[in-house]
Amino acid sequence: MYDYAIVGGGIVGLSTAVALGKRYPNAKVLLLEKEGQWAFHQTGNNSGVIHSGIYYKPGSFKAKFCRDGSRSIVQFCQEHGLEHEICGKVIVATKPAELPLLDNIYQRGLDNGLKVEKISAQAVNEIEPHVRCLAGVRVYSTGIVSYKQVCQKYAEIAASQGADLRLSTRVESCIRTTEGYEIATSRGSFTARFLINCAGLHCDRVAKLAAATPPAKIVPFRGEYYELTPEKRYLVKGLIYPVPNPNFPFLGVHFTRMIDGTVHAGPNAVLSFKREGYRKTDFNLRDFTEVMTYPGFWKLMSKHADQGIQEMIRSLFKAAFVRSLQELIPEVQSADLVPTHAGVRAQALLPDGKLVDDFLIEREHHALHVYNAPSPAATSSLEIGSAIAAQVPDLQTSQIALNS
Template identity: 75%
Template sequence: MYDFAIIGGGIVGLSTGMALSKRYPQARILVLEKESQWAFHQTGNNSGVIHSGIYYKPGSFKAKFCRDGRDSMVKFCQEYGIDHEVCGKVIVATDEQELPRLENLYQRGLENGIEVKRISPQEVKEIEPHVSCVGGIRVFSTGIVNYKQVCLKYAELIQQQGGELRLNTKVLKISPNGKHHVLETNQGNFETRFVINCAGLHSDRIAKLGGVQPQAKIVPFRGEYYELTPEKRYLVKTLIYPVPNPEFPFLGVHFTKMIDGTVHAGPNAVLSLKREGYTKTDFDLKDFAEVMTYPGFWKLAAKHADEGIQEIIRSFSKAAFTRSLQKLIPEVQAEDLVPTHAGVRAQALMDDGKLVDDFYIVPGNNSIHVCNAPSPAATSSLEIGKAIAAQIAQHSDMPAVVS
């Protein structure tokens, strides 16, 4: 009998396991992951950015968790010798019409308690010599890291505390057994007092297995990236972002220096035809049918039809993708870009077509279901884990050690 069973071995599941092992050192903790390695999906295919929190609505979970999570993530990396760099980033307006939005973003940064500075085009060029813009913001606290390395350390710390980690273990059914749950998997059954669902791209399905009906469905969006060729990496020193369109839920294509020295450009955002569909040809009939028959998707598609069409064009046209990047760095040419890995974002979508913009955690019977944990979940993972452990304390009579 386990005290806590966590479904999902991405960064949120592992951070939750680590937080529980600290809060309940005597507890039997189990982490189940269906893949052969940790951080296989969203965590292992993200941009590796330690976000500052500038974009998020003041007072939201995203804003608080990201601001606090950025500090705790940097401290964690320092403590355990994980490669990282607090390099900062610039957000730039490429035409005069974007300047009011840039100013709004600057004010939001101040409201969120982030160190930001307005900078002129000349000051932008001192940081990023190849950028063309009419104004910018410097965000000092943004950093980069390899989140797979972070996850491996989380897993190691869980094991040191006595937790049990199981890869290649897929949950097929969740059955009640009195006050407990029986998790039926491809590797046998596991009984637990409490279930924590951190299944990412499949979190809504796992919630339903546990008898919970979340008021949102996961719709997968693929983000496709190019990488600058080695001889063109000099074009980017840190991270370069455009001013986001507040009406569109994605940030737009940008340049990201990775912790290994490579430079990624992207992503666009297109509907994935499979929840774990990392290429254009990946297709799953069940996943596709769920989206196509979901009214919320069509309401979202109608609202953002123009932007959606542009994203699809960028997906199939390298020339169009390159033109988007040239708004930031005019020198970039198509031959400077080579395709690299894509990521798939698990985006929770409501029936009315509204995207769930914040973290969405649904309580159940002796269970908690993390049904939306988009970016900046990796940055915020330590804070999310602690928050979930604190929520569980309201439902558990186990003795806790609270630092």
């Protein structure tokens, strides 16, 4: 029998395995991942940004974990020789109506204890010569990294600590017993005294398998990107972001120089008709039906119909996507952009139509469920893993019962 079984081999599941190994070195840890490689879904398809935490409500888990995580992930990369760069970023206002929102972003950065600076359009152009704007905020602690490489190192560390890491092992049932859980998978059955659900896009379903009641449903949003052609990469030196809509959880299309030197533009945010739907044509009847019959989705749509329509237009028509990018860099033309990989965000949605805007982790009996951990979860992964390890019982010194 294992002490802890983790479901999900993304960055949160792997960082949790590392944290458990450090906190409870004698514990038997099992990690189950249905894909054949680590970080296959959300983690492996994100923008690779080390976020600063400037956007998040002061005092929230996102704000604290991201601020601390932006330091700990850099230290981790330094310790293990992983390529990374602290390049900073600029957030820019391109319209007069955005200037008060830019001031709010600047103040939030100060409230979150970050090194930020309000700068003029001229100062922005000293950093990013091709940007057109009215003013900007410079954020110094933002960086870039390959989170796939980070996850590979997490897996190596967890294995060296003694964790049993199982790829290509899909959880099919999870039955609560007097001693914990019996977990049936595509590659045999396992027993564990405590279950940790880090299943990302499928976390609500895994919770139900474990007889828990998820407080929210996962609704998948696809983020579609373009990539600047090599001869146009000179247009972007680092990271360029617009002022985000404060009523929408996505940051708007932006430019990101990746750690490999490529420059990605995007993403938009459109409803995916499949939880793992990376292409416009991907469709899964169960996934689609669950969203369409969920009252919270229609309540969300009634509040954000305008933004949703704009996102769909950008998805369907490249010209509309390009126009959004030209608000930041007017020189960008359609021919300068080629499609690149998309990502899917697992967004927890409450029955009343409100998007869960913070990390959401709940403890129940012999289990702990991570119900909402989208961006900046990768930046915050070491902090989230440590927080999870701190919440689970020490099974080496205590006994727990299902009715406790």
